[in-house]
Amino acid sequence: xxxxxxxxRMQRWFQAxxxxxxxxxxxxxxxxxxxxxxxxxxxxVILPSRTLQPVERVGIYHGMYLLRMRDALLGDYPALExxxxxxxxxxxxxxxVQAHPSRSHTLNRLGDHLPEFIARHAGVPRxxxxxxxxxxxxxxxxxxxxxxxPPLSExxxxxxxxxxxxxxxxxxxxxxxxxxxxxxxxxxxxxxxDEDHDHHPKPRLKAEWVAVYRRDxxxxxxxxxxxxxxxxxxxxxxxxxxxxxxxxxxxxxxRRPAQDDLFRWFREWVGGGVFAAVRFD
Amino acid sequence: MSNRWGFxxxxxxxxxxxxHYGEILxxxxxxxWFEVLSxxxxxxxxxxxxxLDQVAERYPVVxxxxxxxxxxxxxxxxxxxxxxxxxAERTRAHWVSDHLCWTGILGRNTHDLLPMPYTExxxxxxxxxxxxxxxxxxxxxxxxxxxxxxxxxxxTLTEWDFLSALAEQADCGLLLDVNNVYVxxxxxxxxxxxxxxxxxxxxxVQYHLAGHTHKGTHILDTHSDHAxxxxxxxxxxxxxxxxxxxTLYEWDEDVPELSVLVAxxxxxxxxxxxxxxxxxxxxxxxxx
Numbered sequence: 395x396x397x398x399x400x401x402x403r404m405q406r407w408f409q410a411x412x413x414x415x416x417x418x419x420x421x422x423x424x425x426x427x428x429x430x431x432x433x434x435x436x437x438x439v440i441l442p443s444r445t446l447q448p449v450e451r452v453g454i455y456h457g458m459y460l461l462r463m464r465d466a467l468l469g470d471y472p473a474l475e476x477x478x479x480x481x482x483x484x485x486x487x488x489x490x491v492q493a494h495p496s497r498s499h500t501l502n503r504l505g506d507h508l509p510e511f512i513a514r515h516a517g518v519p520r521x522x523x524x525x526x527x528x529x530x531x532x533x534x535x536x537x538x539x540x541x542x543x544p545p546l547s548e549x550x551x552x553x554x555x556x557x558x559x560x561x562x563x564x565x566x567x568x569x570x571x572x573x574x575x576x577x578x579x580x581x582x583x584x585x586x587x588d589e590d591h592d593h594h595p596k597p598r599l600k601a602e603w604v605a606v607y608r609r610d611x612x613x614x615x616x617x618x619x620x621x622x623x624x625x626x627x628x629x630x631x632x633x634x635x636x637x638x639x640x641x642x643x644x645x646x647x648x649r650r651p652a653q654d655d656l657f658r659w660f661r662e663w664v665g666g667g668v669f670a671a672v673r674f675d
Numbered sequence: 676m677s678n679r680w681g682f683x684x685x686x687x688x689x690x691x692x693x694x695h696y697g698e699i700l701x702x703x704x705x706x707x708w709f710e711v712l713s714x715x716x717x718x719x720x721x722x723x724x725x726x727l728d729q730v731a732e733r734y735p736v737v738x739x740x741x742x743x744x745x746x747x748x749x750x751x752x753x754x755x756x757x758x759x760x761x762x763a764e765r766t767r768a769h770w771v772s773d774h775l776c777w778t779g780i781l782g783r784n785t786h787d788l789l790p791m792p793y794t795e796x797x798x799x800x801x802x803x804x805x806x807x808x809x810x811x812x813x814x815x816x817x818x819x820x821x822x823x824x825x826x827x828x829x830x831t832l833t834e835w836d837f838l839s840a841l842a843e844q845a846d847c848g849l850l851l852d853v854n855n856v857y858v859x860x861x862x863x864x865x866x867x868x869x870x871x872x873x874x875x876x877x878x879x880v881q882y883h884l885a886g887h888t889h890k891g892t893h894i895l896d897t898h899s900d901h902a903x904x905x906x907x908x909x910x911x912x913x914x915x916x917x918x919x920x921x922t923l924y925e926w927d928e929d930v931p932e933l934s935v936l937v938a939x940x941x942x943x944x945x946x947x948x949x950x951x952x953x954x955x956x957x958x959x960x961x962x963x
Contacts, residue, residue, distance in 0.1 A: 398794060402780065408789060439828055441826045450892075454825075454895070455789065495783045496784045498718075498784060499714050499758075500715070500742070502718055538721045538722070539718065539719040542724075611725050612722075
């Protein structure tokens, strides 16, 4: 018997089956699907083909759904996939999209919650390392897509009167991200990019500080020391340059920068394109 | 025959794909126009948009979307439409297209082109939404026939009748994907010639051509290969009805080198030339 479901009910049923993490038959029998259509009524809604039964036909969409989600997340998290391996990454994708399905018109936003999800998800091996690796890869994607804005030029810096520097406050570019990591995620990412498969860093506690920025539409990672990170974090928060340096110089000797360091870092940050603007109180 | 909006015949184009960015900007290949996947450029301020701006400076551009969800029963997403309209203006897009499908419900996007039942209810619903979208975009919407893998028992119209009625009632354009006609004709067991012969010719503003993957029990629309001769023959048959219409070759999986893609797209040129000659000869005979 042909069964015409109202359009919205048909869509709720169809989607429940397509996004179900199990098999198409399990999807058809799930509470979400069977609330809209009993499993013995499926043949009244979907016709069989010469070769496939109704649920098998819907199963074609079901099979493509997780592949599409995996491909999208693989694009943003290649090093994470490398660390976890194909099977574990596939399981992570399956669990993640159940908790955080796409609600955007673009798949570029699908992985926005993955780092936090991993941090809470007991099923991920070496969870803390993976969460930090995902944070780093997320930062790269954010920097890639951030709005374009010209960096502060060296000429603009050179035009600042020396006596004004103490009162300078910086604004970072939209593509700038600063990370303090407890695990060697950046070293791991680099080893994956270098295809250095014999020397991947172990996922053991070893702090890293990384600035992510974009220049001429290319995304870069800059490894920092802890003192450089702390100073840059203060500047990124909008603290006055004079106050941030004074704070840095008050730190214990092993974390205190030398004056040469300060000049070198500052040149690197301006040259790299970390800052968008400078203003003075 | 030309389309009723006077959209130009842009010639033979290809899709703008990331792997070809460098070659396209560096070598300026002889491609008549580019089709751009709208959603890939709506939420980025980075390199993709910078590339697109340069491509749009040098070539005609058409926007092609996958997330409009014209058949969705959730409310129309105005944020999406706002971004789409801005991108169309930025690129001076010749037209904006998407698919006859739904993409998700309850706020979700499956990012698939899910099949519509071809019922009177679905027709009324889709006509209403196309009109709203066109009003918002201030331009005709162009809708593509999808590949599909299921048929609904409740359908009272064929796909071509549904598409024709939709186009007439909503006054929208059609993007006729002849590979999708071929794929669905195999999956559902209809005659592709009947489909091609019954689409309203004056509403077709663009063609899609592509390869697919035969899985034995069904055909998947993978855009991963050269088009079959039977697909090229459908294209020729349809061109005789529509006249010369902008044509695009899609290749999205296992994307080959640009030269291979351009060579595949260029197979459309002799077909277009031959059909143009046939139509000229017919017109001369008719004129006495």
